Amino acid sequence: MxxxxxxxxxxxxxxxxxxxxxxxxxxxxxxxxxxxxxxxxxxxxxxxxxxxxFASKSDVLWSGMDERIGEAIRSLRSLGKSASGPSVHGILLLLVRDFEPDPLALALRNEAAMGLQEELVRDTGLRLARLSDAVATAARGSGIDVIRADILGAAYAAAVMSALRVWAEQGAGRGTPEAVLRGALALIHDLPWVDGAVDETP
Missing domain, CATH: 1.10.10.60 (Homeodomain-like)
Incomplete structure (x- = not known):
C-alpha cells in the first residue's frame, strides 16, 4: 500500500x-x-x-530497541558499586515498559514470512552481547567475581530478548512485554545476584 x-x-x-x-x-x-x-x-x-x-536496512527493525538498550546501558553504568539484583531488574523492566508494537515486534512475529530468520539470529546476538556485557560489568562493579558476573549478564540479557520475542509472537494485544519479562526474571531465582554457597558435588 x-x-x-x-x-x-x-x-x-x-x-x-x-x-x-x-x-x-x-x-x-x-x-x-x-x-x-x-x-x-x-x-x-x-x-x-x-x-x-536509519543507518542500514536492518536498522529499520532495531532502531527503537537500540535506543532503549542504550539508555539501559547508561543506567547500568551509573549504578557503580551499588548495583544489586533489584536495581538491575528495575532497569531491565524499564527497557521494555510501554513498548508499543513496532517494526521489531512485527518482524519477530513474522520472521518466516519476511525471510528474517538468519538476520534476526545475527542481530539479536549483537543486542544480547551488548546487554550481557553491561549487566556483567555492573555485577563486577558490585564485587561479584568474573565468572558469576558473566553468567548473570548472559542470563539477564537472554531474559530480556526472550520476553520480547514471546510477547511479539503472542500478539501485542495479549499482555505486555514487561509482564513477560517479570516472569522470565523470576526463572533466574536459582542464580541470585549475591554470592551464595556453591554445590561442588560432581
Whole structure:
C-alpha cells in the first residue's frame, strides 16, 4: 500500500512512513529481496531521507530497541558499586515498559514470512552481547567475581530478548512485554545476584 492517498489518517512522519513501507515490502518480497531504494520508492521519500533516520536496512527493525538498550546501558553504568539484583531488574523492566508494537515486534512475529530468520539470529546476538556485557560489568562493579558476573549478564540479557520475542509472537494485544519479562526474571531465582554457597558435588 502506498503512503499517499490515505484519506482520514493523520500524516505520518518520514521515519514512520519508511518503517511502514519497509515492513510491507519485507512481507511482500522478503527481507533479502528488498533494497533501500525499494523502501524509499514505496515511502515516497529520498534515499538521503532514509539515511537521516536509519543507518542500514536492518536498522529499520532495531532502531527503537537500540535506543532503549542504550539508555539501559547508561543506567547500568551509573549504578557503580551499588548495583544489586533489584536495581538491575528495575532497569531491565524499564527497557521494555510501554513498548508499543513496532517494526521489531512485527518482524519477530513474522520472521518466516519476511525471510528474517538468519538476520534476526545475527542481530539479536549483537543486542544480547551488548546487554550481557553491561549487566556483567555492573555485577563486577558490585564485587561479584568474573565468572558469576558473566553468567548473570548472559542470563539477564537472554531474559530480556526472550520476553520480547514471546510477547511479539503472542500478539501485542495479549499482555505486555514487561509482564513477560517479570516472569522470565523470576526463572533466574536459582542464580541470585549475591554470592551464595556453591554445590561442588560432581
Amino acid at each position: 502506498n503512503s499517499t492517498g490515505r484519506a482520514g489518517r493523520p500524516k505520518a512522519s518520514s521515519r514512520e512512513t519508511l518503517a511502514e513501507a519497509a515492513c510491507e515490502l519485507f512481507l511482500e518480497r522478503g527481507y533479502d529481496a528488498t533494497s533501500v531504494a525499494d523502501i524509499t520508492q514505496r515511502a515516497g521519500v529520498s534515499r538521503s531521507s532514509f539515511f537521516n533516520y
